[in-house]
Amino acid sequence: MNRAVPESAARRCAQELARGRVAVVPGSARATCAANIALVKYWGKRDETLNLPVAPSLSVSTGTWGSTAEIAVLPDAAGDKISLNGKQLPAESPFAVRLSRFLDLFRPDARFRFSVETANAMPTAAGFASSASGFAAVVVALDGLFGWGLRARELSILARLGSGSASRSIEPGFVEWRAGKRSDGMDSFGVRLDAEWPGFRLGAVVVSGAEKPMGSRAAMRHCKATSPFYGAWPPTVEKDLRTVRRAICARDMELLGATAEANALAMHALMLASRPSVFYPLPETLAAIRRVQELRAGGVPVWFTMDAGPNPKLLFEAGTERKLRTVFPKLEVLAPFDDLSQARA
Numbered sequence: 246m247n248r249a250v251p252e253s254a255a256r257r258c259a260q261e262l263a264r265g266r267v268a269v270v271p272g273s274a275r276a277t278c279a280a281n282i283a284l285v286k287y288w289g290k291r292d293e294t295l296n297l298p299v300a301p302s303l304s305v306s307t308g309t310w311g312s313t314a315e316i317a318v319l320p321d322a323a324g325d326k327i328s329l330n331g332k333q334l335p336a337e338s339p340f341a342v343r344l345s346r347f348l349d350l351f352r353p354d355a356r357f358r359f360s361v362e363t364a365n366a367m368p369t370a371a372g373f374a375s376s377a378s379g380f381a382a383v384v385v386a387l388d389g390l391f392g393w394g395l396r397a398r399e400l401s402i403l404a405r406l407g408s409g410s411a412s413r414s415i416e417p418g419f420v421e422w423r424a425g426k427r428s429d430g431m432d433s434f435g436v437r438l439d440a441e442w443p444g445f446r447l448g449a450v451v452v453s454g455a456e457k458p459m460g461s462r463a464a465m466r467h468c469k470a471t472s473p474f475y476g477a478w479p480p481t482v483e484k485d486l487r488t489v490r491r492a493i494c495a496r497d498m499e500l501l502g503a504t505a506e507a508n509a510l511a512m513h514a515l516m517l518a519s520r521p522s523v524f525y526p527l528p529e530t531l532a533a534i535r536r537v538q539e540l541r542a543g544g545v546p547v548w549f550t551m552d553a554g555p556n557p558k559l560l561f562e563a564g565t566e567r568k569l570r571t572v573f574p575k576l577e578v579l580a581p582f583d584d585l586s587q588a589r590a
């Protein structure tokens with residue numbers, strides 16, 4: 246190995262999984278992965294370099310909303326060539342810097358350069374984490390390019406090194422990210438649940454496309470260090486995870502919705518209590534949440550979840566969509582299980 250490639254725990258992990266498998270094939274490789282929304286949230290790392298979580302989490306994929314990555318080897322280039330949604334990015338742009346650092350984990354030698362074209366099939370302002378689907382798609386494309394032939398859980402480990410929630414975007418459907426116990430993270434990966442729910446729907450209520458005040462990495466570190474409620478988070482997650490798994494098996498929307506909503510609110514409560522407070526909701530967020538509560542009080546089965554941003558995501562079944570559209574006319578509705586066969590192919 247060329248010593249000039251920066252050595253790190255993450256690179257050691259990447260090299261270990263790919264060892265003996267590197268067989269560069271000429272040409273390029275392309276992959277698409279769906280994004281995901283956590284029903285039981287990931288909030289807090291036990292290892293910041295390897296993105297190892299304090300607790301497990303569980304998500305559902307976002308159907309046709311995801312990212313595509315096309316990767317090729319770039320001979321004789323000074324740097325990687327990275328484009329996003331059809332536009333080539335300056336090497337110093339935050340996205341290009343983050344992706345090039347991630348690609349460092351996989352360069353056979355320090356002079357090795359990649360060309361990466363990524364595109365997101367979701368409105369970037371809708372608050373759907375395109376980093377999860379983006380890193381997952383990059384890893385699956387690298388697997389194709391180098392011919393590693395890794396299994397889903399190994400791809401999940403590599404995607405996790407780019408962004409924690411990307412570990413849940415290698416496979417579609419309901420995915421549980423096992424926290425693991427090992428310090429090298431080899432037991433921390435996403436596992437797809439053997440359950441489908443064709444009528445399950447996600448709705449995006451876009452209240453703001455503005456940049457969030459604090460990114461998830463810094464916010465997690467701050468909350469873990471300063472929130473007086475952080476100690477209650479891991480046991481809350483363990484309990485909610487068991488309940489959500491049960492709700493998925495029984496296709497019990499009320500149990501799933503109520504538990505996912507309570508879990509998201511518990512995460513936001515611990516954020517609010519950190520010092521200084523990490524506060525993502527806007528007035529429009531609270532108005533949307535009130536409308537969900539009123540709908541429910543009127544007998545409409547709808548719940549919400551919310552990540553590190555101001556845009557709530559609605560959780561409901563197909564039969565409720567028409568009613569919700571009268572209250573949220575701009576609702577973007579996603580069917581996580583609609584294109585599973587395509588995603589699996």
Ligand code: PMV
Pocket residue numbers: 282283285286287288302374376408409410411461462552553
């Ligand atoms: O994977 P990250 O570092 O973008 O963190 C994601 C954190 C949340 O979206 C708030 C929760 C989750 O489980 O996706």
